[in-house]
Amino acid sequence: MTSRIKPDLCLISFALVGSTLVILILLALLNITATQLSDIPFLLQVAQDSRVTDSILLTFTAGLNAVIILVLLGTPLAYVLARTHSRFNNIIESIIDIPLVLPHTVAGIMIYLLFMQRGLIGAPLKDVGFIFEDAYPGIVAAMLFVALPFYVDTAREGFEKVPLHLENVARTLGATRFRAFSLVVFPLSIRHILNGCILAWGRAISEFAAVIMIAYYPMVISTLIYYRFTTGGIKESTAIAFLMILASFSVFVLLRLVTRYVGRYDDRV
Amino acid sequence: MLHIKNLSKDLGEFVLRDVSLDIERGEYIVIIGPTGAGKTILLETIAGIYPPDSGTIILDGRDITGLPPRERNICVVYQDYMLFPHLSVEENIGFGLVSRKMPKDEIKKRVADAAALLSIDHLLHRSPETLSGGEQQRTSIARAIVMDPVLLLLDEPLSALDGQTREMLRKELRRLHSLYKITVVHVTHNFEEVFSLADRVAVMNDGDVVQCGHPDEVFRKPNCEFIANFTGVENIFSGTCIQQDGASAITVDGLTIISGTCKGDGEVCASVRPEDILISRESIKSSARNSFKGTITDIENNGVVIKVTADAGIPLVSVLTRQGYDEMQLREGDEVYLTFKASAVHIF
Numbered sequence: 001m002t003s004r005i006k007p008d009l010c011l012i013s014f015a016l017v018g019s020t021l022v023i024l025i026l027l028a029l030l031n032i033t034a035t036q037l038s039d040i041p042f043l044l045q046v047a048q049d050s051r052v053t054d055s056i057l058l059t060f061t062a063g064l065n066a067v068i069i070l071v072l073l074g075t076p077l078a079y080v081l082a083r084t085h086s087r088f089n090n091i092i093e094s095i096i097d098i099p100l101v102l103p104h105t106v107a108g109i110m111i112y113l114l115f116m117q118r119g120l121i122g123a124p125l126k127d128v129g130f131i132f133e134d135a136y137p138g139i140v141a142a143m144l145f146v147a148l149p150f151y152v153d154t155a156r157e158g159f160e161k162v163p164l165h166l167e168n169v170a171r172t173l174g175a176t177r178f179r180a181f182s183l184v185v186f187p188l189s190i191r192h193i194l195n196g197c198i199l200a201w202g203r204a205i206s207e208f209a210a211v212i213m214i215a216y217y218p219m220v221i222s223t224l225i226y227y228r229f230t231t232g233g234i235k236e237s238t239a240i241a242f243l244m245i246l247a248s249f250s251v252f253v254l255l256r257l258v259t260r261y262v263g264r265y266d267d268r269v
Numbered sequence: 270m271l272h273i274k275n276l277s278k279d280l281g282e283f284v285l286r287d288v289s290l291d292i293e294r295g296e297y298i299v300i301i302g303p304t305g306a307g308k309t310i311l312l313e314t315i316a317g318i319y320p321p322d323s324g325t326i327i328l329d330g331r332d333i334t335g336l337p338p339r340e341r342n343i344c345v346v347y348q349d350y351m352l353f354p355h356l357s358v359e360e361n362i363g364f365g366l367v368s369r370k371m372p373k374d375e376i377k378k379r380v381a382d383a384a385a386l387l388s389i390d391h392l393l394h395r396s397p398e399t400l401s402g403g404e405q406q407r408t409s410i411a412r413a414i415v416m417d418p419v420l421l422l423l424d425e426p427l428s429a430l431d432g433q434t435r436e437m438l439r440k441e442l443r444r445l446h447s448l449y450k451i452t453v454v455h456v457t458h459n460f461e462e463v464f465s466l467a468d469r470v471a472v473m474n475d476g477d478v479v480q481c482g483h484p485d486e487v488f489r490k491p492n493c494e495f496i497a498n499f500t501g502v503e504n505i506f507s508g509t510c511i512q513q514d515g516a517s518a519i520t521v522d523g524l525t526i527i528s529g530t531c532k533g534d535g536e537v538c539a540s541v542r543p544e545d546i547l548i549s550r551e552s553i554k555s556s557a558r559n560s561f562k563g564t565i566t567d568i569e570n571n572g573v574v575i576k577v578t579a580d581a582g583i584p585l586v587s588v589l590t591r592q593g594y595d596e597m598q599l600r601e602g603d604e605v606y607l608t609f610k611a612s613a614v615h616i617f
Contacts, residue, residue: 165351166353168338168345168351169345169351170353171338171339172341172343173364173365173413174339174369174416175364177337188353
């Protein structure tokens with residue numbers, strides 16, 4: 001006689017409770033999709049508005065720009081944090097995480113004070129013709145600031161996962177530390193680095209408060225949606241929001257597909 | 270060839286305290302010690318991974334204390350292989366030669382030679398993750414010796430392998446060493462590796478080398494209680510083995526010990542577990558092939574069991590239960606017979 005396998009009540013009840021969150025996201029997506037698909041001509045009309053497409057493009061490009069700077073500056077920082085164990089590491093890691101816990105408006109004011117034309121960084125750069133206020137560099141600066149912890153933390157975790165001994169072997173086999181980093185540590189952390197890029201980029205393009213404080217113009221998509229919401233009304237802003245969902249979603253799916261095929265070795269170390 | 274003088278390094282968790290060690294060219298040195306004794310950090314400091322806090326390392330008359338690892342030509346093999354998972358076996362073995370900017374066809378040839386030497390030439394195109402533990406360690410040894418290192422450092426190279434593979438690779442190491450006379454420093458916690466591989470053994474404890482010398486000398490005449498306790502292995506001897514009437518006779522300091530397990534003639538090491546040695550007042554007739562007369566030199570009371578050491582030309586240690594000991598009333602200086610079966614003699 002076979003006894004019936006008892007269902008795992010713990011997992012089932014947890015799954016039921018947890019699904020609330022998934023349903024919440026899906027409901028929001030379905031809701032907005034339903035309203036938009038009910039008036040396709042209007043959606044197409046908004047989609048052809050060059051101010052909307054330009055804004056989406058601007059947001060994506062500025063986000064990408066911030067990520068590129070992050071990779072250049074954040075990768076060395078993440079590596080140093082992963083490979084040293086001084087008592088300063090904790091302090092530095094906490095400093096890196098500050099943008100995570102600040103209200104975005106607070107981050108915005110801090111950025112503004114630094115990069116405005118009379119600001120600590122803004123003033124000297126203005127003299128060489130680099131202006132942040134109401135300009136593209138301002139958007140990138142704000143995005144960089146809020147996205148930074150996402151990249152640095154993820155890259156550091158990736159570097160920490162690569163055994164130190166692997167690097168030591170490379171160094172005894174005639175490699176400089178730079179070479180050991182570029183031939184061994186970096187390739188074995190590539191997935192973490194890409195994930196860090198995606199997280200940071202997602203965070204960057206979603207920034208609103210910090211961006212408008214330093215650069216209301218040119219309008220990033222969040223600013224444009226808010227502007228249309230307050231002037232044109234809910235219908236127009238919802239259409240733009242829906243277009244942004246489609247654009248972001250496509251990019252994320254594309255990036256996830258790429259990361260699936262890159263850095264498979266990450267799982268082996 | 271390599272002179273380590275008063276080397277100290279504090280890594281917090283692991284420390285080296287004033288370590289001095291001289292290694293001759295072509296020598297096979299085994300470093301043994303408990304976990305946390307500082308064995309790995311000693312190897313890594315020799316390799317140049319960590320700059321020492323104080324002390325000097327002289328290689329062939331040249332002070333290399335401050336040199337980066339890549340300028341030392343000292344290679345390391347770790348316990349857990351540490352192959353580059355994103356490179357093929359061939360690329361792993363050739364990694365160091367590429368760093369040296371050697372021409373491609375030369376690299377290919379040398380990699381093939383090293384792979385053939387370690388019998389992994391059929392695996393060159395494979396990815397490390399598809400290899401068995403033994404094959405991975407062979408790859409990692411090939412990756413080191415292809416560099417023609419002045420010194421090869423092995424950090425518990427056999428510890429992660431199963432018994433049979435370990436045995437095979439141990440023989441392989443011995444063969445490689447006798448073929449190329451590479452200078453080797455081998456860290457282990459396994460005594461058989463000491464006796465089968467070491468020209469000299471260095472015992473480490475608490476960040477320092479506490480004794481260094483020929484294995485027989487160190488284990489027979491430990492210079493401190495720590496070594497005596499740590500080694501814990503009694504009745505180890507080395508001698509010449511010859512085949513005799515289907516069994517093997519090992520001659521150790523004039524004493525002939527019969528063993529059932531010797532595989533061939535030549536120098537061997539053998540051990541007998543103390544609990545396999547029977548002590549009696551009179552010579553006893555039994556099927557046991559080994560029986561020696563000796564004088565008790567030491568009696569150590571450990572509570573439950575009593576450890577009796579008798580000199581029968583070589584020191585032999587036997588353990589008795591408390592009851593057996595009380596009944597026999599043994600004293601230091603007493604003459605006893607020590608008897609054990611040929612099958613109790615373990616040869617390695």
